Amino acid sequence: MCCSCGACKPICPANAIEYKETVGGYLMPIVSEKLCNSCGLCISICPGRGFTWNLGEKRLKDLFTGEALATLVGKATGQELLENSQSGGVASSLLACALDSDEVSAVVTVVMEEGISPRPKVQIVQSVDALYASQKSKYCPVPLWSIIKELKKIQGPVAVVALPCQIHALWNLYQKLPWIRKKIRFTIGLVCDRIMTYAAVDHLLSDAKMSAQVRKGLYYRDKKQGGYPGNVHVFSEEGKSIILPAGSRIRIKDFYTPLRCRLCFDKMNIFSDITVGDPHSITNVDRKNGETVAIARTTYGLELLSLATERNYIKVRQIEYSEVIHGQSIEKKRKEWRSYVEAWKQKGHEVPNFYEAVKKDAFIYSQDKVYLSNLQYSANLDNFDSREALLRYVKRKLKLKLIQKTFLYPLELPKIVADKAKFLSKLIKKGRPNVYRNQRDKL
Ligand SMILES: Cc1cc2nc3c(=O)[nH]c(=O)nc-3n(C[C@H](O)[C@H](O)[C@H](O)COP(=O)(O)OP(=O)(O)OC[C@H]3O[C@@H](n4cnc5c(N)ncnc54)[C@H](O)[C@@H]3O)c2cc1C
Numbered sequence: 001m002c003c004s005c006g007a008c009k010p011i012c013p014a015n016a017i018e019y020k021e022t023v024g025g026y027l028m029p030i031v032s033e034k035l036c037n038s039c040g041l042c043i044s045i046c047p048g049r050g051f052t053w054n055l056g057e058k059r060l061k062d063l064f065t066g067e068a069l070a071t072l073v074g075k076a077t078g079q080e081l082l083e084n085s086q087s088g089g090v091a092s093s094l095l096a097c098a099l100d101s102d103e104v105s106a107v108v109t110v111v112m113e114e115g116i117s118p119r120p121k122v123q124i125v126q127s128v129d130a131l132y133a134s135q136k137s138k139y140c141p142v143p144l145w146s147i148i149k150e151l152k153k154i155q156g157p158v159a160v161v162a163l164p165c166q167i168h169a170l171w172n173l174y175q176k177l178p179w180i181r182k183k184i185r186f187t188i189g190l191v192c193d194r195i196m197t198y199a200a201v202d203h204l205l206s207d208a209k210m211s212a213q214v215r216k217g218l219y220y221r222d223k224k225q226g227g228y229p230g231n232v233h234v235f236s237e238e239g240k241s242i243i244l245p246a247g248s249r250i251r252i253k254d255f256y257t258p259l260r261c262r263l264c265f266d267k268m269n270i271f272s273d274i275t276v277g278d279p280h281s282i283t284n285v286d287r288k289n290g291e292t293v294a295i296a297r298t299t300y301g302l303e304l305l306s307l308a309t310e311r312n313y314i315k316v317r318q319i320e321y322s323e324v325i326h327g328q329s330i331e332k333k334r335k336e337w338r339s340y341v342e343a344w345k346q347k348g349h350e351v352p353n354f355y356e357a358v359k360k361d362a363f364i365y366s367q368d369k370v371y372l373s374n375l376q377y378s379a380n381l382d383n384f385d386s387r388e389a390l391l392r393y394v395k396r397k398l399k400l401k402l403i404q405k406t407f408l409y410p411l412e413l414p415k416i417v418a419d420k421a422k423f424l425s426k427l428i429k430k431g432r433p434n435v436y437r438n439q440r441d442k443l
Contacts, residue, residue, distance in 0.1 A: 001048030001260045001352060002028055003165035003195075006122070006143025007173060008042035017042060019143060024381025024390060025197030026258060027141040045176055047168035048260055050353025052175045053271070063358045064334050065325055066270025070296040072305065073279050074316030075289065082289055086136045086221060086230075090292035090314050091161055091188050091276045096128045097308040098159050104185050105156030109134035110142050114217040118201060122147050124154065139195050139220050139249070141258070145169055148180070157185035163192045164266040171271060186300055189272025191293075191328060194261035196253060197381060203252055203391055208234035208242040220249055228290035229278065255394045259378040262340045263351065265358045267333055268325075273301035281327030282319060293324050338365035343372040 004027035009017040016035035022028050029042070043049065060066055076082040076089030078096070085092060095107045106126045111134045113121045120138045124147055125131060144166045151158060162170065167189055174181045201218060208218075214236040221230035225243045232244035269275045275295040279285045282293065294316065296302040308314045325331075337358075341351055342365050384390040 001263070002026065003047060003163075003169075003258065003260045004028070004141035004143050005047055005166050005169035006146035007045050007047075007148065007169045009143075010146060010148040011041055011045060011173075011177065013037070013039060013041065019146075021198055022382045023199075023384050023387055025199030025202070025256060025387070026382065027143060027198065041176065045169065045172040047165050047172060048352070051168035051171045053171055053354070053357075060270065063270065063354075063361050064265060064268065064330050064337075065321070066268055066275075066295075067297055068295050068321040069299070069302045070305065071319050071321040071324055072294045072296075072316040073282055073285060073291050073319050074294070074314055075286065075291045077312050077315050080132065081135070083224065084132050084135045085223070085290065085292075087228075087276070087278050087293075088286075088289070088291035089135070090294050090316070091190075092131050092135050093313040094188060094274065094294075094304060094308050095125075095131055095159055095161070097311060097313040098186070098304065099126070099128055101307065101311070103157075103304070103307075104159045106154045106158045107131070108144065108147060108151070108158060108160040110138055110144070110161070112136075112138055112217060112219070116212045116215050117198075117205070118218045119198065124150055124158070136219055137190070137221060140198055140201060141195060142166070145173065148173075148177075151183055152179070154183075158183060159186050159188065160184055161188045161190065162269075162272070163190055163195070164264060164269045164271075165192075165260060167269060167271045168266070186273040186298075186304060187271075189269030189275045189297075191268055191275060191277030193267055193333070194253065194257050194264075196256035197258055199381070199387060199390055200249075200252055200256035202387060203256070203394060204232055204244065204249065205234060206391060207244055207248055208232075210234050210236060210240070210242050214238065214240065221246065223290055228287055230290075251398065252394065254374065255377070255397065256381070257374070257378055259375065260352075262375055262378060263337070263344060265334075265337045265354065265362070267328065267330065268295075270297065273298045274305065277324070277328065279327070280324075282323055293319075293327075295321065295324065334362040335364050335366065336371075338362035339368065339371045340375060342367070344375055347372065347375075 008029050014035045014037045016032045017029045019027050020030050076093040081089040081092050098104045106124050109125055110120050110122055112118050120140060120142045122144055144162055167187060216235055216237045219233040222233035223230040225231045225233045231246050232249050234242045275297060277293050279291050279293045285291050294305060296305050309316055341355055345351055
């Protein structure tokens, strides 16, 4: 269940841990038996096993949605931050505002390193100018907490942008290394359905068919190529570009999804100060330039959003949190989560410690075989002889899927039409689900 958060290596007192990229594209900690003194610190902070939350303190009513003190949608006012961003540049604008206003003296972000096989690199940034390079989403393992030792050397508080699993690691770290709690002033959490292993990067690069000698980098989603939400962009040293349609990234997702993402309930990053994501299904959104949804989870998050609005770093408007929950398909994800965990348990595997607390919010589940086979697939990613063999297997599967779809579609058409009609009549009768009332605030 490793999510490659990177925390175990720097906290190991015996320097016994190194990270290694596996055949399946996981980034896995390898423990040296010779150096390890069995102190158990790495295991105690590992978010793969679960995390140390304090439900009493948080009083979260619903663990799939978390609390929302305010829900906003909007974009960066800075043209460059907006154009260079993934959604609407709100994440980076909040960091810029916090740096300029001395709320923090540094921020932790991630850049995609250039090279034949681009991989992410965590960086500590102290100037707004350096923020541009880290914009856009990296849908891959990022050892975010590999910089713990460097954080200690920074004067003053810092901010971090993180995925839900990385925030879970942080909650574990808070327990073991209390100085981190004082060091981190706020967290910006990304909405996250899942990442893909590094094998997905290699798959996309191979689809792009650009010679490895000239290859310089890859963006998973580039708005400058085809507008928001953006196509896959592979580029060369000399400025040559190969653009793959967004669908080429989406169709490989299921093949490269890590195990822990399948068992993670926290798609909405509920333990961050501010959650940011794409404005799926939100009405009147600027789809040409892109916008970001921002959810204030804590009072500090709310204050920072107000400050950034007042100081004209972002231009935002209020929306209902229920719209965001609907757009992110959280109802469907509730059921999927429980179905995956039940399937995993059925196979006799240990489940993360959050299972018991979370399952009260996910009553309905399915015993469809697909859940077990998807889990088995993620677990088997490392069982291929080589990365090339894995890529060949996935490409064969994709071809087969396409053939099946082409030939079976006419046969399935009547069922698809009937399902759609059922869904539409339900929607007309009930209207959109609006069960999560947003706490309107002064913003
Ligand atoms: C793996 C992943 C999955 C996501 N899934 C969803 C989803 O299902 N639904 C949805 O609505 N939104 C999702 N997002 C969030 C969305 O893609 C945007 O990142 C978000 O809307 C913020 O956009 P922005 O323009 O405001 O940010 P930008 O201004 O572009 O800044 C992005 C910030 O995110 C940081 N970052 C990027 N990748 C990572 C990473 N892997 N780990 C830590 N920090 C990172 C960058 O360093 C930067 O600081 C996902 C993002 C990631 C990385």
